[in-house]
Amino acid sequence: DIQMTQSPSSLSASVGDRVTFTCRASQSIASSTLNWYQQKPGKAPKLLIYAASSLQSGVPSRFSGDGSGTDFTLTISSLQPADFATYYCQQSYSTPWTFGQGTRVDIK
Amino acid sequence: QLQLQESGPGLVKPSETLSLTCSVSGGSISSSSYYWGWLRQPPGKGLQWIASIYYSGNTYYNPSLKSRVTISVDTSKNHFSLELRSVTVADTAVYYCARQGIRNKSIDYWGQGILVTVSS
Numbered sequence: 753d754i755q756m757t758q759s760p761s762s763l764s765a766s767v768g769d770r771v772t773f774t775c776r777a778s779q780s781i782a783s784s785t786l787n788w789y790q791q792k793p794g795k796a797p798k799l800l801i802y803a804a805s806s807l808q809s810g811v812p813s814r815f816s817g818d819g820s821g822t823d824f825t826l827t828i829s830s831l832q833p834a835d836f837a838t839y840y841c842q843q844s845y846s847t848p849w850t851f852g853q854g855t856r857v858d859i860k
Numbered sequence: 861q862l863q864l865q866e867s868g869p870g871l872v873k874p875s876e877t878l879s880l881t882c883s884v885s886g887g888s889i890s891s892s893s894y895y896w897g898w899l900r901q902p903p904g905k906g907l908q909w910i911a912s913i914y915y916s917g918n919t920y921y922n923p924s925l926k927s928r929v930t931i932s933v934d935t936s937k938n939h940f941s942l943e944l945r946s947v948t949v950a951d952t953a954v955y956y957c958a959r960q961g962i963r964n965k966s967i968d969y970w971g972q973g974i975l976v977t978v979s980s
Binding site: 795796808842848850854 | 866905906907908909919922923924956961963964965966967968970971972973
């Protein structure tokens with residue numbers, strides 16, 4: 753199985769901050785197979801970024817993704833109140849499709 | 861607007877079978893562009909993919925669960941189903957049904973989730 757490791761596991765930030773978190777795959781994966789999701793408490797995850805850097809329809813442009821090989825990042829350019837949530841990366845390169853353990857973003 | 865809705869019992873006894881159905885509305889489960897799948901999330905923990913199915917019946921399973929899981933599709937009813945046999949307390953989780961694009965397999969639509977508790 754491909755292990756996905758996210759860092760940090762949590763972070764505290766303020767509205768307006770630029771935040772970046774990382775996802776590392778245990779082996780190299782195609783960029784087209786790295787996805788990012790946002791999950792709020794009690795809700796289903798929501799797709800933010802697919803294929804490492806493509807913004808899902810309806811997702812604000814303050815979200816961006818980058819990376820290749822084993823290292824990927826999700827950046828929020830200016831944190832908004834609606835962005836306090838947990839973020840998961842997922843690889844769809846090979847089955848079993850696996851997720852990182854999540855990065856929780858809360859209010860400083 | 862596509863909608864997915866999970867249904868099934870919220871409580872299952874240990875050693876019994878968990879059976880869930882996902883009803884799809886606002887779109888056809890027979891689309892050639894998507895897989896349909898199940899994932900789960902134990903309370904306070906991360907996400908685990910369980911299984912996916914194509915409308916033609918091709919199936920994909922997480923090896924860690926494969927011996928206990930069956931996923932099936934009923935195109936006439938526009939729904940798909942999950943069976944998880946011989947459940948234990950470790951199978952307590954919120955179960956989500958979802959749609960995955962066939963190209964990059966990102967999960968673009970999710971059901972609201974159903975909490976299934978395994979307890980005697």
